[in-house]
Amino acid sequence: MTIGRMMLLELRRMAVSPRWGIVGAVCLIAAWLAESSVRVAAINSHVPAGAEDVYLATANNLMLVGCLALPAFALVATGSLAADRSSGFVTLTLCRVGRRSCVWIAKVVALIGGAFITQLVLAATSYMVAIYAGYTPSYSPSALALVPISETSMSLFAPALPGDDQTLRVLAAMGFLTLAFSAVGTLALAVSVRWPNEFLPPALLLGVVVFDWLIVRFSHLGVFDRISLSAHLLESTHISTLPDSMSWASSVAYFAVVMILGAVGGWWLLERYDV
Amino acid sequence: MAETGLLVDVRDVRMVFGKKRALDGVNLSVGSGEVVGLVGPNGAGKSTLMRVLSGTSQCTGGSGHVLGTSIGSGRRRVPFVGVMIERPTFVETLDGPSNLRLLAGIRGEIGDDRIDEVLELVGLSAAAKARVRNYSQGMRQRLSLAQAIMERPRLLVLDEPTNGLDPDGIIEMRAILRGQARAVGCGVLISSHLLAEVEAVCDRVVLIERGRVRDEFRPGGTGHARIRLELADARQAHLVSACDGVLSTQEVAQPGQLTIEASIAVPDLVIALVNAGVRVEAIFRHAGRLEDVYRQKVGRDA
Numbered sequence: 001m002t003i004g005r006m007m008l009l010e011l012r013r014m015a016v017s018p019r020w021g022i023v024g025a026v027c028l029i030a031a032w033l034a035e036s037s038v039r040v041a042a043i044n045s046h047v048p049a050g051a052e053d054v055y056l057a058t059a060n061n062l063m064l065v066g067c068l069a070l071p072a073f074a075l076v077a078t079g080s081l082a083a084d085r086s087s088g089f090v091t092l093t094l095c096r097v098g099r100r101s102c103v104w105i106a107k108v109v110a111l112i113g114g115a116f117i118t119q120l121v122l123a124a125t126s127y128m129v130a131i132y133a134g135y136t137p138s139y140s141p142s143a144l145a146l147v148p149i150s151e152t153s154m155s156l157f158a159p160a161l162p163g164d165d166q167t168l169r170v171l172a173a174m175g176f177l178t179l180a181f182s183a184v185g186t187l188a189l190a191v192s193v194r195w196p197n198e199f200l201p202p203a204l205l206l207g208v209v210v211f212d213w214l215i216v217r218f219s220h221l222g223v224f225d226r227i228s229l230s231a232h233l234l235e236s237t238h239i240s241t242l243p244d245s246m247s248w249a250s251s252v253a254y255f256a257v258v259m260i261l262g263a264v265g266g267w268w269l270l271e272r273y274d275v
Numbered sequence: 276m277a278e279t280g281l282l283v284d285v286r287d288v289r290m291v292f293g294k295k296r297a298l299d300g301v302n303l304s305v306g307s308g309e310v311v312g313l314v315g316p317n318g319a320g321k322s323t324l325m326r327v328l329s330g331t332s333q334c335t336g337g338s339g340h341v342l343g344t345s346i347g348s349g350r351r352r353v354p355f356v357g358v359m360i361e362r363p364t365f366v367e368t369l370d371g372p373s374n375l376r377l378l379a380g381i382r383g384e385i386g387d388d389r390i391d392e393v394l395e396l397v398g399l400s401a402a403a404k405a406r407v408r409n410y411s412q413g414m415r416q417r418l419s420l421a422q423a424i425m426e427r428p429r430l431l432v433l434d435e436p437t438n439g440l441d442p443d444g445i446i447e448m449r450a451i452l453r454g455q456a457r458a459v460g461c462g463v464l465i466s467s468h469l470l471a472e473v474e475a476v477c478d479r480v481v482l483i484e485r486g487r488v489r490d491e492f493r494p495g496g497t498g499h500a501r502i503r504l505e506l507a508d509a510r511q512a513h514l515v516s517a518c519d520g521v522l523s524t525q526e527v528a529q530p531g532q533l534t535i536e537a538s539i540a541v542p543d544l545v546i547a548l549v550n551a552g553v554r555v556e557a558i559f560r561h562a563g564r565l566e567d568v569y570r571q572k573v574g575r576d577a
Contacts, residue, residue: 005381012377016368087364091331092422095356096381274332 003102006093010080010110019076020121026072027058027122030065031129034058038144039133045147051137052166053144055126059173060234066209069122070181071202077114078185078201081107082192090275100275104267108186115181119174139167179252180233183259184208190266194273227254281306282430282462283328285339285346290323290332290486297323298334299486305430305462310452312477313466314565316573320486321466322361322434328464329358329432342430355382357428357461361435363419371403371410371418378422385426393421398447412439420448424455431455431463437472449476474565482572489572494565502541506531507554518547531556 034057041057042049058064084090094103127137188201212229225231225246232251283305290298298320305311313321326332328341330353339346342354365374375390394400397417402410410418416439423431436452437445453476455461467473473480474494482490506512509531516524520539527534537544541560548555 002381002383005383009377009381013366016366018368088360088362089364091326091329091358091360092364092378093381094331094353095329095358096378096426098353098355100353272333274326 002097003105006097006102006106007109009093010106011113013080014077014110014114017076023069023072023076023118023121024125026068027118027125028129030058030061030068030122031055031126033064034061034126035129035133037061038135042144045144047143047147049135049144050142050166051127051130051135052170053142054130054133054135055123055170056142056145056173058122058126059177062209062213062230062234065177066213066230066233067206069118070184070209071206073115073118073181074185074188074202074205075199076118077111078189078192080110080198081189082196082200083198085196085275086198094275100270101267103275104263104270107189108263108266111185111189112178112182115178115185116174118181119178122177123170123174137166139165142166176248176252177233179255179259183255183262184229186259186262186266188262190262190269193266193269226250283339283341283464285328285337285341288324288327288334288337288339288346290320290327291335296486298327298337301337301483301486301488303328303481303488305464307429307462308456308460309479310456310463310465310477312473312480313464313483314468314470314473314480314569315483315489319483321483323486324483325432325434325464325466329356330354354430355426355428357423357426357431359419359423359431359433359436361438363415365407365415365418367408368406370406371399371414371421374407374418375422375425379425382426389425390421393425396424396451397421398444413441413444416440417444420451424451424461427459427461429461431461433463433465435467436465437467437469445472452476470565470569480565482569484573490568492568501560502535502537502544503527503559504533504535504548504555505557506533507556511553514551514553515548518544518551518553520544520547 031054035054038049038053038057081090084093090103094100097103097106131137184205185201188204191204192198192200208229215224216228216230231237231246232254237246237251281304283303285304286302288298288301288303289296301320301324303311303324313324315321323332327334327346330341330344334346337346342356344352344354365371366377369377372387372390372394375394376387379385379390391400394403397420399414399417399421402414403418407415407418416436420433420436423433431452433452437448440448449472452463452465456463456478465473465477477494479491479493481488504515506515512524512526512531512533515521515533515535520537520543522536522538525534526532539547541558545555545558
């Protein structure tokens with residue numbers, strides 16, 4: 001089936017992108033910074049940290065996820081359509097696949113694959129840094145995550161309940177961030193259909209995250225939290241024991257809506273603009 | 276849409292960018308086995324027309340079809356056309372064969388044998404294993420031609436195919452295109468600024484200016500050869516016009532230098548001139564009728 005083969009082409013192209021080196025470096029920096037935070041939290045609370053805590057600390061830090069990992073992912077996964085249009089490569093694929101919608105679907109599927117691989121890289125580098133720093137992986141719930149936030153001065157961790165399986169928590173966080181990255185990446189990719197500049201999606205995502213963070217930080221608008229990217233992005237905002245926490249379902253629905261908007265909007269634009 | 280037997284048959288194609296009319300009622304047809312050249316100054320609308328025909332741009336008006344697929348705004352399908360764009364682009368980190376395999380994988384119609392065959396045809400088999408980022412412009416152009424013809428499309432749309440090619444490459448490209456048209460029956464549409472090349476390879480030439488077709492003709496369509504003669508004795512010019520097969524003579528530049536139009540082949544003309552006692556210093560096939568027409572129609576130097 002042509003569309004399936006087109007998806008494979010896009011995935012293979014993304015797989016050989018030299019920009020994965022940037023993603024790896026960014027994830028390594030993020031993991032290293034998160035490990036420092038976890039070390040401080042462990043010292044403050046006198047509770048030992050585990051290897052999973054480093055990953056969850058990485059995944060729950062807006063600066064690390066929103067300002068480093070997300071733009072780095074966009075650089076790899078969303079640059080291709082804009083670059084294909086300016087270089088003319090899309091001409092070679094479009095005439096073979098026969099329909100613009102197929103090109104778009106293949107790009108979005110590749111982007112979702114890229115989001116998943118980014119999460120794998122983020123988790124792998126976090127574990128590597130954690131093990132290098134002397135932490136050990138464990139299935140049992142993180143002792144540090146069960147410490148009240150007031151004692152660790154951090155709100156880094158996933159909903160921590162006694163009996164939680166740490167590995168499942170890590171997998172859930174990866175899945176959630178894959179959805180979140182895919183959704184905002186698709187929206188940025190749709191924008192690049194209209195304005196084909198391969199550096200636009202990462203710059204746009206970085207700008208949105210910073211702008212969003214500034215509004216949340218200084219406006220204290222409760223209503224804005226419901227549409228805020230940063231409020232939905234981090235796992236730590238879903239801790240049920242915290243006041244004003246959001247439900248997981250609302251954030252999953254939020255990113256599902258963003259994903260649908262981006263996918264439909266990008267398809268609509270691609271059908272109407274020259275490639 | 277009624278089938279006309281033509282690979283491309285479009286009428287009144289219009290394309291508007293803001294206030295600019297890039298295409299303003301273009302009619303064009305390309306038949307099976309026919310090589311059609313598009314010539315015109317920069318900004319004439321050649322590339323825009325090629326983009327419309329290859330499906331990457333949607334025209335704002337017009338009717339007709341490309342390989343049975345209707346053109347016009349809002350069309351959904353893009354015809355399978357072998358496309359060679361002006362600036363060939365591939366996945367830079369892969370080698371030539373891997374790039375071809377990647378693209379061939381979309382349709383899944385050809386295997387490695389065919390890829391090796393086209394690489395050899397375009398003269399890239401020896402150097403193909405290098406990464407594309409290390410290719411010269413000429414090698415990229417050859418690879419671009421390889422991807423355009425590898426799946427044996429019924430129509431080739433080639434924008435400046437000889438860009439960056441050395442003389443050998445240009446000659447090979449010409450032979451390949453003629454071969455595709457003659458042997459495979461493929462229709463070929465070429466855009467180029469190299470008028471001599473267009474004249475050498477095309478069955479029909481379409482002159483475009485300001486988004487409109489200004490003229491359309493067949494190079495050498497009269498069957499008459501245009502030849503430049505330099506005579507050893509300028510006083511023998513009158514003998515030339517009296518020779519069998521010479522239709523007209525025109526003195527150019529200096530006395531003894533003539534442009535003639537002849538109804539016979541050049542070797543026969545040489546015999547006729549010798550028989551008439553004309554002492555010929557030099558004889559050249561004329562640079563080309565296309566250049567004359569281009570200058571006349573477009574009104575500037577080619």
